[in-house]
Amino acid sequence: MTSELASDERCPRLEIGRRGARRRRPSPQWRRALRALRNLLDDPDRTEFAFEVFEALDPDQHARSLSCMLDHAEGRRVYAERPSLLGALGDREALERLPEESLGRAYLQHIDRHGLDPGKLVELGRQRERVTAPDAELRWVAERSELCHDLWHVLSGYGADGAGESALLLFSLAQTGGRSNLLLSAGANLRMLRERGLRWIPYAWTAWRRGRRAVCLHALPYERLLPLPLSLVRRAAGIEPPERAHPGGVIRSEVSGSPASGTPPGSTRDTEASRC
Secondary structure (H helix, E strand, C coil): CHHHHHHCCCCCCCCCCCCCCCCCCCCCCHHHHHHHHHHHHHCCCCHHHHHHHHHHHCCCHHHHHHHHHHCCHHHHHHHHHCCCHHHHHCCHHHHHCCCCCEHHHHHHHHHHHHCCCHHHHHHHHHCCHHHHCCCHHHHHHHHHHHHHHHHHHHHHCCCCCHHHHHHHHHHHHHHHCCHHHHHHHHHHHHHHHHHHHHHHHHHHHHHHHHHHHCCCHHHCCHHHHCCCEHHHHHHHHCCCCHHHHCCCCECCEEECCCCCCCCCCCCEEECCCECC
């Protein structure tokens, strides 16, 4: 029957892999990744070192993110439409018109508080996508994934400071896995453990657990969620509210120098835990 179908000119050529077949993952470049991690920890404002860790250890990261998205009906709808998340997040006037309690307004407050620019982050990623995103579909996934980082800051309640980035790395590791997330999480959280002591361990565990219990966040239709209340979006995404997950308050750090999005900042000094 298979040979008959193959010889029938009416049968279309379908680029579909076998169900359950796994792609062989590229070999990791551990030396390059460790060198980039050391450089990142020494100079946390150099976001390009974080990109290099991903390139060295997970050059297939965007393909895996797309696979996660396509596993869910909502993700398949988002992928079919391929909206511009940068267009939505970069429209400051539209974000300012949203309700005060909305996800969009919370995002705007986040980038203003930390001096972040989503356009600059995407531009930095585009300079390196020739390695990790060779076609248009994966470049769209890459751009969306980069922009999701600060949306996940907002959804989780973790700030873009040393403690917040370290906690979000664990949250992201639970969501997406990957060698690069594991290495970055280990480097950032070992530093936080030295600075904060043993009290950091249950806090870090909670951050990982929240990411693990959440739905696949890559599949969320963020453009449609921006006007909705942040509390409602968290509930729909299965993210435990930060005030419930961390009853003692979300830990904040003061960071020397300007913060960088997507990297675990370096030197920090303790401040009092602040309520969400």
